[in-house]
Amino acid sequence: MSSHEKFVLIGAGSAMFTRGLVSDLLATGQECEVALVDIDPQALKTAEQLVRKMIAAKKAPIRLSASLDRKDVLPGATVVITTIGVGKRRAWEQDVFVPRKYGIYMPVGDTVGPGGTSRALRMIPDMVDIARDVMDLAPDALFFNYANPMSVVCRGVIKATGVKMTGLCHGVIDTARWLANLLGVPLASLSYNAVGINHLTWFTELKVNGVDAMPRMHAIADDVLGSLEEARAAHKAGKPMPHCGSPFESSLRFPFSWQCLKWFNAFPAPLDRHVCEFFPQFFREGQYYGKTLGVDEFSFEGTIAVGDEIYAQMTADAAGPEPLADDYFQRAGGEHEQVIEIIHAIRTNTPRLYSANLPNKGQVPNLPLEAVLEAPAVSDSRGLHPVQTPPLPAAVAGTLATRFQWVETTVEAALERSRDKFIQALILDGAVQSPDTAVALADDLLAAQAQYLRW
Numbered sequence: 001m002s003s004h005e006k007f008v009l010i011g012a013g014s015a016m017f018t019r020g021l022v023s024d025l026l027a028t029g030q031e032c033e034v035a036l037v038d039i040d041p042q043a044l045k046t047a048e049q050l051v052r053k054m055i056a057a058k059k060a061p062i063r064l065s066a067s068l069d070r071k072d073v074l075p076g077a078t079v080v081i082t083t084i085g086v087g088k089r090r091a092w093e094q095d096v097f098v099p100r101k102y103g104i105y106m107p108v109g110d111t112v113g114p115g116g117t118s119r120a121l122r123m124i125p126d127m128v129d130i131a132r133d134v135m136d137l138a139p140d141a142l143f144f145n146y147a148n149p150m151s152v153v154c155r156g157v158i159k160a161t162g163v164k165m166t167g168l169c170h171g172v173i174d175t176a177r178w179l180a181n182l183l184g185v186p187l188a189s190l191s192y193n194a195v196g197i198n199h200l201t202w203f204t205e206l207k208v209n210g211v212d213a214m215p216r217m218h219a220i221a222d223d224v225l226g227s228l229e230e231a232r233a234a235h236k237a238g239k240p241m242p243h244c245g246s247p248f249e250s251s252l253r254f255p256f257s258w259q260c261l262k263w264f265n266a267f268p269a270p271l272d273r274h275v276c277e278f279f280p281q282f283f284r285e286g287q288y289y290g291k292t293l294g295v296d297e298f299s300f301e302g303t304i305a306v307g308d309e310i311y312a313q314m315t316a317d318a319a320g321p322e323p324l325a326d327d328y329f330q331r332a333g334g335e336h337e338q339v340i341e342i343i344h345a346i347r348t349n350t351p352r353l354y355s356a357n358l359p360n361k362g363q364v365p366n367l368p369l370e371a372v373l374e375a376p377a378v379s380d381s382r383g384l385h386p387v388q389t390p391p392l393p394a395a396v397a398g399t400l401a402t403r404f405q406w407v408e409t410t411v412e413a414a415l416e417r418s419r420d421k422f423i424q425a426l427i428l429d430g431a432v433q434s435p436d437t438a439v440a441l442a443d444d445l446l447a448a449q450a451q452y453l454r455w
Contacts, residue, residue, distance in 0.1 A: 005032040008077040011084035012036035013043025031061035035073035049318035074137035086122040087452040094448040105286025107298035110148040122452040124156035124414035131163040150198035154372040156411040167357025171270030199274040202266040221258040273298040280431035345379035366391040371404040
């Protein structure tokens with residue numbers, strides 16, 4: 001890294017991300033500045049208290065500041081990271097609960113579907129404002145975004161401002177680790193090409209020590225899909241689907257991803273919880289292999305409850321007199337996990353491959369130009385840059401083609417504050433069963449999120 005980095009974390013109230021990022025910084029022993037920004041005073045206070053305790057516990061050479069106004073801390077920033085969620089978990093709940101009234105069930109609801117479309121309407125205007133401030137006050141800073149919906153947010157911000165923004169997500173590397181474990185090999189022996197849109201990124205090539213691993217993948221897919229009836233029978237008998245244990249048992253949790261491999265000869269990251277939301281035509285009324293998406297499989301309420309519990313615990317840990325437990329400083333997985341490594345590779349001009357969300361400048365020739373793709377990128381002293389890849393197989397490109405037009409329509413709806421284009425985006429998305437449903441759902445979502453929209 002450079003001799004003196006100043007990290008500005010916008011959306012620092014996302015305490016898990018903040019904790020993970022600071023833990024990684026503490027592990028480097030690097031002297032640096034960290035500035036926390038959040039518009040929620042209580043969330044900012046919790047994040048600041050927690051980080052101060054972490055720094056003090058390690059006697060780290062980190063200078064900390066915090067502000068409700070990013071303009072106070074952006075000057076001098078060398079790295080800006082956005083993790084905002086406009087409306088936080090309460091707004092996110094409405095993105096999922098309102099569509100349920102129309103028979104649309106989403107396990108995540110932050111990327112595509114009516115939930116992802118609704119989220120984009122309130123995310124893009126705020127992110128555009130942030131980007132303009134970064135361009136004005138920290139024009140040379142590395143600018144990383146983790147906020148969802150990733151492709152839509154990055155495309156909207158870049159289209160509106162021209163800023164150089166890189167979107168990062170741990171979905172591809174997590175899936176690669178999972179596949180390496182499944183194949184019984186170290187991650188370092190795995191090489192792959194993974195291209196797509198964030199949360200539907202296709203492993204079109206997979207090799208182990210240079211040997212094609214796709215035949216092994218297809219054999220696993222055959223076993224998994226052949227075991228589905230047995231798993232269904234176990235579920236009917238009151239026995240749970242296996243959630244852990246052997247690598248093969250864990251693979252049973254993701255039957256749709258294995259089905260995709262058989263259909264497209266490509267494996268989708270980051271597995272069923274996100275991937276199934278891109279194919280709503282197969283999951284009407286949320287039906288998913290005998291369960292209901294977001295209810296008793298990949299429970300959305302469970303995700304929200306865990307988030308609330310973690311935040312409450314962090315608030316208590318931050319404010320309490322007790323020292324932090326040792327596990328606060330352990331290397332943890334999560335969204336943050338590669339960014340410090342990426343920054344180090346950039347500062348040392350070290351060429352390494354990462355998965356990044358960047359505009360298509362022709363690196364994937366049969367996907368739309370300027371669409372924000374999740375694909376291989378290489379680091380150098382100027383940042384992350386896309387790597388040229390072969391054209392995607394026509395069928396794989398077909399799974400993405402309408403999606404990128406949905407992205408563009410959603411971006412236009414957000415930038416123009418257009419109800420009509422919001423309706424168009426819901427129709428393009430495919431989760432609604434009729435145009436009339438799209439109209440009614442659009443109006444319900446706009447009403448539910450009115451306090452967070454600048455319409």
